[in-house]
Each structure stands twice: as structure tokens, then as C-alpha cells.
Amino acid sequence: MAKVLVLYAHPRPDRSEINQPLFETAKGVQGVTAVDLYAEYPDFDIRVDVEQERLRNHDIIIFQHPFYWYSAPSIMKEWQDLVLEHGFAYGLHGKALVGKSFINVTTAGAKPEAYSADGLNHSDIRSLLAPFEKTADLCGMRFLAPFIMFGAGRALEENRLNVHRNAYDDLLKAMVADRFDLEKAAKAKQISDVLDDFILKGEAV
Amino acid sequence: MELLSDAFVYLCAAVIAVPIANRLGLGSVLGYLIAGVVIGPVLGIVGSETTEVQHFAEFGVVMMLFLVGLELQPAMLWKMRKQLIGLGGLQVLGTTAVFAGAGLAFGLVWQSAVALGMILALSSTAIVLQTLNEKGWLKTEGGQSSFSVLLTQDIAVIPMLAVLPLLAVGHGGGSQGDSHGAGHGGEALASLPGWLQAVVILAVIAAIIVAGRHLMRPVFRFIAESHLREIFTATALLLVIGIALLMDFVGLSPALGTFLAGVVLSDSDYRHELESDIEPFKGLLLGLFFLTVGAGIDFNLLFGAPVTIFGLAIGLIVTKFALLFGLGTIFNLKGADKWLFALGLAQAGEFAFVLFGFALSAGVLEPALLQTLTLVVAISMLLTPALFILYEKVIAPRAVTQSNRPADEIDRKGRIVIAGMGRFGQIVGRLLITSGYDVVILDHDPQTVENLGKVGLKTFYGDATRPDLLHGAGLQDADLFIAALDDRDKQTMVVEHVAKTYTKVRILARARDRHHVYELEQAGAHHAEREVFEGAMTMGRRALIDLGMHPFRARSKAKDFWHHDRAMLDDLRENYNDGGVDKSYIDAMRAHSQTLFEIMRTDHGDEKHERTERGWTPPPKGDATL
Numbered sequence: 054m055a056k057v058l059v060l061y062a063h064p065r066p067d068r069s070e071i072n073q074p075l076f077e078t079a080k081g082v083q084g085v086t087a088v089d090l091y092a093e094y095p096d097f098d099i100r101v102d103v104e105q106e107r108l109r110n111h112d113i114i115i116f117q118h119p120f121y122w123y124s125a126p127s128i129m130k131e132w133q134d135l136v137l138e139h140g141f142a143y144g145l146h147g148k149a150l151v152g153k154s155f156i157n158v159t160t161a162g163a164k165p166e167a168y169s170a171d172g173l174n175h176s177d178i179r180s181l182l183a184p185f186e187k188t189a190d191l192c193g194m195r196f197l198a199p200f201i202m203f204g205a206g207r208a209l210e211e212n213r214l215n216v217h218r219n220a221y222d223d224l225l226k227a228m229v230a231d232r233f234d235l236e237k238a239a240k241a242k243q244i245s246d247v248l249d250d251f252i253l254k255g256e257a258v
Numbered sequence: 259m260e261l262l263s264d265a266f267v268y269l270c271a272a273v274i275a276v277p278i279a280n281r282l283g284l285g286s287v288l289g290y291l292i293a294g295v296v297i298g299p300v301l302g303i304v305g306s307e308t309t310e311v312q313h314f315a316e317f318g319v320v321m322m323l324f325l326v327g328l329e330l331q332p333a334m335l336w337k338m339r340k341q342l343i344g345l346g347g348l349q350v351l352g353t354t355a356v357f358a359g360a361g362l363a364f365g366l367v368w369q370s371a372v373a374l375g376m377i378l379a380l381s382s383t384a385i386v387l388q389t390l391n392e393k394g395w396l397k398t399e400g401g402q403s404s405f406s407v408l409l410t411q412d413i414a415v416i417p418m419l420a421v422l423p424l425l426a427v428g429h430g431g432g433s434q435g436d437s438h439g440a441g442h443g444g445e446a447l448a449s450l451p452g453w454l455q456a457v458v459i460l461a462v463i464a465a466i467i468v469a470g471r472h473l474m475r476p477v478f479r480f481i482a483e484s485h486l487r488e489i490f491t492a493t494a495l496l497l498v499i500g501i502a503l504l505m506d507f508v509g510l511s512p513a514l515g516t517f518l519a520g521v522v523l524s525d526s527d528y529r530h531e532l533e534s535d536i537e538p539f540k541g542l543l544l545g546l547f548f549l550t551v552g553a554g555i556d557f558n559l560l561f562g563a564p565v566t567i568f569g570l571a572i573g574l575i576v577t578k579f580a581l582l583f584g585l586g587t588i589f590n591l592k593g594a595d596k597w598l599f600a601l602g603l604a605q606a607g608e609f610a611f612v613l614f615g616f617a618l619s620a621g622v623l624e625p626a627l628l629q630t631l632t633l634v635v636a637i638s639m640l641l642t643p644a645l646f647i648l649y650e651k652v653i654a655p656r657a658v659t660q661s662n663r664p665a666d667e668i669d670r671k672g673r674i675v676i677a678g679m680g681r682f683g684q685i686v687g688r689l690l691i692t693s694g695y696d697v698v699i700l701d702h703d704p705q706t707v708e709n710l711g712k713v714g715l716k717t718f719y720g721d722a723t724r725p726d727l728l729h730g731a732g733l734q735d736a737d738l739f740i741a742a743l744d745d746r747d748k749q750t751m752v753v754e755h756v757a758k759t760y761t762k763v764r765i766l767a768r769a770r771d772r773h774h775v776y777e778l779e780q781a782g783a784h785h786a787e788r789e790v791f792e793g794a795m796t797m798g799r800r801a802l803i804d805l806g807m808h809p810f811r812a813r814s815k816a817k818d819f820w821h822h823d824r825a826m827l828d829d830l831r832e833n834y835n836d837g838g839v840d841k842s843y844i845d846a847m848r849a850h851s852q853t854l855f856e857i858m859r860t861d862h863g864d865e866k867h868e869r870t871e872r873g874w875t876p877p878p879k880g881d882a883t884l
Contacts, residue, residue, distance in 0.1 A: 098817055139877035191883065 057228050058111035059087045059158075062118045062126045066091070071160050071205045071214060072119055078218045079117065084229035086111065090128045097131055104136040109149055113228050114194070116185065117158040119205070123181050125159075133188065142192045151193035154235050157182055158221065160205035168203070179242050198241035200224060200248075220248050227252045264311075267304060271297045272545055284643050287384045287608055290545045291636055294552020304553050312550040312615065318543025319612050320502050321536055323513045326412045327520020328533055338406055345403060345589050346410020349603075352581055353379035360577075366627075369425040373622045374631070376418050377614065378574060382607035383408045385642050390602070391734060393650070399591060400598030407603060415609050419511045419616065426621045459508050466501060466515060470522030478528045482704040482719055494535040527707050530700070530718040534726035544608075551611045555636065556629050567630065571637035575645070579604040597653045601645045606635040673736040674698065677722035677752060679706055682768045682789050683742030698731045723752050725759070733760050741767040741783070746774060750781050757782020772827060776834045795820055818857055826850045 059079045066073045066089070080087040086107070094100075108114065118125040140147050159182075167173040174181065182199055189196040202208060202217050224244075227233040232253040238244055244251055271293035279289025297303045335342065354375035361371030386404060387396075395401040450458070474497070481493050498516050505515035523529060560567055582600035591599055614632060617623045623631075676687050679701040691697050699717040701707055710717040720727040722743060733739060739756050743749040753767050767783040769775040778786040795816055802812035829850065833843040 096817075098821070134874060138875075139882055143883060144877065 054084060055112040055228055055231055056110060057082075057085045057113045057115065057225060058107060059085055059115045059117050059225075060090055060129070060132065061088060062090045062116075062129045062132075064091055064126050064128075069119075070209050071202060071217070072117065074214060074218055075158070075221050076117060078222050079115075079225060082222065082225040082229065085225050090132060091126075094128065097128060099128075099132055099135050101135050101138065104132065105138075105141055105149065108136070108142075108153075111153070113154045113156070114150075115156050115158055120159045120161045120178075120201075124184065125157075137188070137192060148193065153194045154197055154239075155185070155189040155192075155194040156197040156238075157185055157199040157201075159199055160202045160208075162206045163203065165203040177242065195235060195239050197235065197238040198243045199245075201243055201245045217245075220245070223252065224248060264304070264307065267297055268311075268546060268549055271549060276545070282643075284640075285385045285388050286541075286545070287382065287548055288640060288643075290548035291552040291639070294549040295555055296552075297549070298553025299555055299557040308550045308553045312547060312554075315543050315547035315550060316612065316615070317502070318540055318545075318547050319609075320512045320516050321498055321540035322544060323412075323415070324498050324516035324520040325533060325536060325540055327517040327522075328524050328529055330409070330413075330521050331524045332521065333525075338409070341403065341406035342410050342413075345585060346407045346414075348588075349407050349582065349585055350376075350379050350410060350414050352585070353578060356577060356581060367427055369427045370623050370627075373422055373425050373613075373617050376414075376421070377610050377617070378578075378606050378635075380411045380415070380607045380609045380613075381408060381578075381603040382605055382639055382642065383412060384608055385605070385639060386602050389643075389646050393646075395598060397735070398595055398598065400586075400595030400602070403586070403589065403591060403595070403599045404602050407599075411607070411609070415613070416511070416514050416517055418613060419513060422613065422617055422622055423620045425617075455509075459510060462504060462508050462510075463515075463518065466504075466519055467522050470519055474523060475526060475528075478526070478719075479704050479708065482528070482531075487721075490531065491535040494532050495539065498536065527711055527717060528719050530727055530730040531720040533730045534720070534724060537726060537730075547611070548608065551632065551636070555633060559629055560633055567633050568637065570630070570634045571641065574606060574634060574638050575604045575641060578606075594649075594654045598649055601649050601653075602642075604645060605638040605642045607639070610635045673732065674738045674740065675700065675728070675731050675733055675736045676740040676742060677701075677728075678742035678744065678749075678768075679710060679717060680742065680744055683740065684710075686740055686742065698736075700727065700731055723748050723755075725755060728752075728756065728759075733763060736760070736763050739763045739765045741765065741778075743768075746770050750774075750777050753778050753783045754781040772830070773834065773839070775827065776831055779831075780835070791823075815858065819854070822850070822854050822857055826854075 059076070061072070061076045061079070063069050063072045063076075066076075076087060076089065079085055088107070090099075116125060116129060118129055124130070137143065138147070141149050161168065161178065163173060168176070168178045168181070170176065178201060179186075179198060186196045200221070202213070204211075204213075208214050208217065224233065234251045234253055238251050241247075241251070272290060275293030275296065276286050276289035279292060280286055284292075298308065354372070356375070357378045358368075358371040358375030361374045362368060366374065386408060390396040390401045390404060396405065478490075478493070481490050497519065501515045501519050502512035505512045523532065526532075579600050582603050583596065586596035586599045611632065614623070614628050614635075618625060618628055674690055674695055674697045676683050676690075676697060677700045679687060679699050680703075683699070683701075687697055687699055699710070700720055700722045701710075701717055702719070702721045704719060707717045707719045718731065720730075722728065722741075733756065739760070741749055741753050741756070743752060749767065753765055756763060756765055765783045765785075767778040767786045768789045769778050769786040771788060775786040775788060798819070799812045799816040802815060803809050807815070826847070830843060830846055833840075833846050837843065
């Protein structure tokens with residue numbers, strides 16, 4: 054059984070159409086610790102010890118957030134700056150995170166086409182997530198391909214929310230049950246629409 | 259001494275019977291009636307003087323209407339107009355018509371039948387509102403509809419008082435031969451020509467409205483500023499009695515006058531204080547009134563024809579229930595709400611006793627019939643608790659699945675009472691009000707009340723430590739109580755009272771210092787905040803900046819201190835609660851101060867990098883990945 058930590062950041066959860074429901078889903082999965090960073094630290098006073106202890110106690114770290122400015126909402130950057138200390142997460146004696154897995158669960162307003170070489174952004178989303186990937190690398194964590202909802206601004210109208218929620222539920226449950234193929238996911242571009250390929254069938258490991 | 263011995267008997271009966279009746283869930287009105295029955299027909303302690311006492315006690319009705327008026331802010335009436343006119347109006351008119359028809363069928367003359375119909379259309383505000391409040395049903399659809407109908411009925415009493423004398427057919431002059439009531443008074447104007455009488459009457463009414471709007475405020479303020487509570491009470495009584503006399507003088511109903519004065523003053527800052535001052539007088543006088551009604555019940559009549567009397571009472575309830583149920587259907591009440599509405603209002607009310615007396619002296623109804631009807635009304639009221647039990651135990655549980663009631667309205671979530679609008683309460687209050695919450699403010703300083711009124715904040719004058727004032731402010735329906743009184747002991751007292759009395763209300767309290775925090779928590783506050791703490795933190799932070807510290811650094815220093823102080827507050831709680839400021843407390847505090855010094859001293863440049871030093875700290879010199 055893997056322990057999964059969802060760190061969630063949305064500065065206006067009351068206005069969130071996708072992320073908040075997804076977070077509710079995460080809260081409902083057994084074996085998942087779901088943390089709303091903006092609720093826990095409304096003043097940005099992140100308690101470093103508490104966060105580091107949480108990291109030590111979990112195997113898979115999920116950043117769940119909307120894709121703000123090709124990154125995450127500011128509290129997540131603050132969290133990284135404070136929590137991933139030298140001597141804890143990196144450096145000669147910083148081995149606390151080695152061997153753990155890291156994944157971005159994110160939503161992008163634009164359609165998938167925008168995230169391609171000839172699209173609006175001229176690059177795919179995985180390369181735009183490079184800062185997260187490099188951070189994971191430096192901390193010795195396995196960076197998994199992101200779980201993304203594109204076109205999130207129209208997902209409600211197009212009735213895609215529930216499909217995506219179910220997929221997220223499947224993902225989390227598979228991770229907790231050790232039935233998610235971490236190696237394969239680390240090599241993939243993204244996992245959202247082909248989730249079944251990464252979920253191991255048959256007996257749980 | 260006769261006065262004293264009478265008073266002793268009446269008070270004794272009330273003090274014994276009312277609490278017992280209340281405990282049994284029958285309500286105070288029934289308690290008074292039963293007490294009256296015991297001292298009257300059963301024991302025969304009181305007798306002939308009851309009629310005289312009753313006339314005196316009728317002043318309680320006048321006060322009751324003043325209070326009803328106080329509750330009716332014009333804006334609220336306007337908001338409820340549909341319910342009041344539609345549901346309430348139809349109930350009064352429909353029930354009047356049905357019972358008047360029944361009266362005609364039994365051979366009454368039409369005037370008597372109409373009077374009877376009007377009187378029986380009323381339900382018992384006292385019993386129903388009290389029950390709805392106690393059971394927490396007032397905010398349900400059924401409760402709200404009941405409330406609107408009761409309100410309409412209370413207002414309808416006024417035109418009924420005016421119409422009843424017009425229905426006179428000459429039954430009057432019986433045992434109560436005086437001309438009490440309608441034809442009474444007005445002699446002062448009798449010599450004037452008709453048109454001039456009308457002018458005088460209109461002028462008096464206009465004077466009440468104008469004086470209430472513009473004169474009473476400064477007067478109340480002047481008196482409030484003197485801080486003599488008994489004089490404020492005296493003023494309130496003077497106002498009610500004065501208006502009653504004035505109305506009597508021009509030949510109008512005193513109840514109408516005080517009702518009007520109540521409505522005019524319902525927008526005033528002094529509403530709650532007036533309410534809590536008049537309330538006890540009203541309660542006692544009305545109680546006395548019900549006592550005399552009970553004492554006047556004719557037991558020979560009841561035991562002579564029990565089947566007829568009980569039959570009539572049950573017929574009355576069944577008829578009213580059927581009409582209310584029909585109305586509920588028309589007005590889209592569903593499931594349990596419709597049952598609550600129809601069962602709850604199916605009795606006749608205390609106003610019937612008042613109007614019976616009035617109808618008798620005006621000669622509208624026969625004394626013999628009234629004797630019977632008084633019994634019928636009393637019995638229908640006695641059966642009301644049974645109807646509520648029927649609803650609660652049988653109907654509500656079954657209807658739960660059917661009633662697809664949407665979540666409670668938003669305005670329910672936001673009932674906030676703030677006690678004390680000084681420097682602390684004002685900030686909290688403004689934050690909440692500007693965020694769109696419904697806030698009731700109490701303050702005992704007339705100047706503050708006045709000033710807040712000028713900037714458009716609704717504030718009520720009064721001493722928040724008075725239980726009746728807290729009740730008047732609606733604490734029983736509130737979600738949140740914010741205690742921000744200046745006086746340390748009063749503050750603890752009010753928190754303790756609210757925590758004990760209103761167990762559902764969440765209490766946030768302002769504390770003087772750390773020890774007061776613990777005190778307030780013991781008194782029942784859910785959260786206590788030290789008044790100067792945050793302000794002092796801001797000031798300390800400013801001082802660090804002025805000493806040359808980078809503002810962001812000053813912020814994190816202050817935050818470190820804040821967190822440590824919070825931790826200390828939690829750690830010392832047990833020590834304090836165990837033995838106050840004793841040795842163990844002081845030792846624990848010393849240890850904390852030591853830790854705090856260590857936390858705050860780091861990062862002066864010369865110390866080496868420590869684990870306690872957190873936040874945007876650069877990695878060691880050289881290649882950080884090593």
C-alpha cells in the first residue's frame with residue numbers, strides 16, 4: 054500500500070469549477086492525505102516541520118493545481134522555497150525524498166492543440182512543467198507524466214467533469230493499491246486520456 | 259390590607275402553577291388559566307372582585323399591542339405583504355365566514371354570528387409562537403407561514419375592536435352593566451360638532467406619529483444618558499399609559515393607539531430596551547387577566563353539559579384545522595410543513611377572552627353564550643400541546659421523506675449579535691457588516707448608539723448583561739455571539755449566561771489578557787482573542803522596521819513571535835486552569851520565555867545557520883547540491 058499525499062492549491066476554491074470537485078474526490082479516497090494549502094496557510098505561514106514530516110510519511114506526492122502562468126499558484130512556489138530545504142530535500146545530507154514519486158495533477162484553460170510545437174504555446178505541457186521535473190530530479194524523486202484536464206474553462210458545459218473525476222478517482226485508488234505503473238508513467242508524455250494503460254490488472258502487488 | 263392579601267393570592271397561584279405548566283409543556287397562558295380555575299371555582303378563594311381586577315388587567319392587552327407594534331417594522335411588513343394579506347387575510351376572513359355561518363345555523367342574529375366568527379378566527383399567538391420557538395420550528399416553511407398568519411391576526415384585532423361596538427344588538431347591560439369599552443370615553447368631545455370631532459381624532463393620531471418619529475428619540479436619548487434605568491422604565495410606562503389615556507379621551511381604542519405608537523417606534527434604536535422594559539409588566543398584567551378568566555369559568559356549566567362543551571371545542575379545532583389545511587394546500591405548503599401550520603393554529607386564542615369581554619359590554623353577545631364559549635376556547639387551548647405532540651411524534655417523522663425542503667435560506671446563516679460596539683466591537687462589526695452579514699448590535703453608551711446611527715449602522719441601546727435584552731436581540735435564533743464589552747467581569751458574566759442559555763450559539767469573546775482568555779473559555783466561549791495582541795504585534799513590527807530591519811524580515815520575526823505566543827497560550831492553559839498563577843505556571847512561563855529568546859535571537863549575522871532559522875535562507879556557500 055502506497056501512501057499518497059495530495060497538496061492542493063487554489064486561491065479561490067469557491068470559484069473553482071474543476072479543481073475543487075477534484076479535490077473533493079481526492080478527500081474521499083482511502084489512503085490519501087488531502088491538504089488544502091490555502092486553507093491551512095491563509096497567511097502563507099507555512100510550517101516547515103509539519104510539511105517535511107508529511108513528506109517523509111508519504112510515498113507519492115501530488116501537486117494538484119490549476120496551471121497558472123505556466124506554473125502553479127504562488128503558495129506552491131512558497132511551499133517549495135520553504136519546505137524543500139537544503140539538507141532535507143537536496144544536498145549531501147538531503148535524502149529525505151529519494152525514491153518517492155512526484156506528479157502534477159493540473160488543469161489548463163486552453164485546448165490540447167495549444168500545447169504542441171505548432172500550437173499557441175509552441176511546446177508541449179510536459180516541457181512547460183520542466184521546473185517541477187527538475188525539482189523532482191534534484192530531490193531524487195521519480196517525476197511522473199502529468200494528469201491534465203485541457204480546456205478546463207468549458208469542461209462543465211461539455212459534461213467532462215464527471216468523467217475526469219472518475220479517472221482521478223481511479224488514478225488515486227490504483228496508486229494507493231500499488232497498481233499504478235510508476236516506471237511506465239515516468240517515461241510517458243502524459244497519462245490523462247490513456248490512464249488504463251498504466252493501471253496494472255490482476256492481483257495487486 | 260385587602261389589596262395585599264388579594265395580590266398575595268394571585269401571585270401565589272401564578273408562582274405555583276405557571277412554572278409547573280411550563281415544565282409540562284403547556285405554556286404560561288394555560289398555566290395562568292389553570293391557576294385561575296384553582297383559586298376561583300375550585301377553592302373559592304377569590305370571587306366577586308375578579309371582574310374589577312380583570313378591568314385593571316386588561317391594560318396588559320394594551321401593552322401587548324404596544325409590543326406587537328414594536329415588532330412590526332414597516333419594512334418587514336412590506337416584505338411580508340404577500341403572506342400577510344394573502345395567507346393571513348384569507349385565514350381571518352375565511353374562518354370568520356365559516357363560524358359566522360355556523361352561528362347563523364344555530365339561530366344567532368347575524369351581528370352576533372359575525373362577532374363570534376371574528377373572535378374564533380384568532381389563534382393563540384402566545385402558545386404557538388412559544389412552542390415554535392422552543393422546538394426550533396420557527397424557521398421552517400410551516401413555522402414562517404404560522405408566524406405570518408399570527409401576525410395578521412394580531413393586526414386584525416385592531417379593526418375588530420373597532421367593528422364590535424357597531425354590531426351591538428342590545429344584549430349589553432347584563433351583569434357587567436358599565437359602559438366599559440367602545441361607547442366609553444369621548445365625552446370630552448361630545449359637545450363638539452361631528453366634523454370637529456373627526457379633526458381632533460385625526461390630529462391626535464398624527465401627533466402620535468410625528469412625536470414618535472421626531473420627539474421620542476431625543477427624549478429617550480436624554481434619559482438614557484442619565485443612566486437611570488428605572489427612569490427609562492418609567493418613561494416607557496408613561497408613554498404607554500399616556501397614549502392609552504389620550505386615546506380614551508378622544509373615544510378611540512387605547513389598544514389601537516399604543517399599537518400605532520409601537521409601530522412608529524419599531525424603527526428606533528431604543529426598540530429592544532423599550533421591549534425589555536415593558537415586557538414584564540405586560541406579562542404580569544396579561545397573566546393576571548388570564549387568571550381572572552380562569553377564575554370566572556363556570557364549572558357547573560362544564561359538568562352540566564360536558565359532551566356539548568367538549569364537542570364544541572373539538573368541532574372548533576377540526577373546523578379550523580380543515581380550513582388551515584386547505585389554505586396551506588393553496589399556498590403550496592408541503593408535507594410536514596402543511597401539518598405543522600394547520601395543527602398549530604387550530605385552537606382559539608387568548609384574544610378571544612379579551613374580545614368576549616369587549617363584546618359582552620358592547621352588547622354583541624349574550625352572557626350565557628359567552629360563558630359556554632369561554633370554556634370552549636380554554637379547552638381548545640388546553641388541547642394545543644397535544645396537537646403539537648401529535649405533530650412531533652407521529653406526523654413529522656413520516657413526512658420527512660416527502661418534504662423535499664431546500665436548504666435553509668442564506669439569511670438564517672448570518673444572524674450575528676455583537677455586544678459592545680467600543681473600539682474592539684466596532685472593527686469586528688464593520689468587517690462583518692461590510693461583508694454582507696446581518697448583524698444586531700447592542701451597546702450601552704447612548705453616544706455610541708447615536709454616532710453609529712449617523713453612519714448608518716443599526717445599533718440598539720441597552721445593557722447587554724441583561725438576559726431579557728439579549729433575548730430581545732434575537733439570540734435564540736443567532737448563530738454567532740460576539741462579546742466585546744469593556745468591563746472585564748461583565749464580559750465574563752455575559753459569556754457565561756449566553757453559553758448556558760443559548761447552547762447552539764457560537765461565542766467569540768474579546769479578552770483583556772491571557773488570563774482572561776482562560777477565564778472566558780471556562781465561562782463557555784468557543785474562542786477568545788486578546789484585544790491588544792494583534793495591534794501590539796503590528797506596532798512591534800513597525801518598530802523593527804523603524805530600527806532599520808527589512809520590512810519582510812520584520813514580518814517573519816513578528817510571525818515567529820506570534821506562533822510562539824500562540825503555542826505558549828495553549829501550553830499554559832492547563833497550568834492556569836489547575837492552580838491559577840502558581841509555581842508550575844511561572845516555571846512553564848520561564849521556560850517559554852527562554853525558548854522565545856532563542857528563536858528570536860538567531861540570524862544576527864554572526865551566528866551560524868540554525869535549524870530554527872527558517873524561510874528563504876540561502877543554502878551554504880559553494881555548490882548547494884553537495
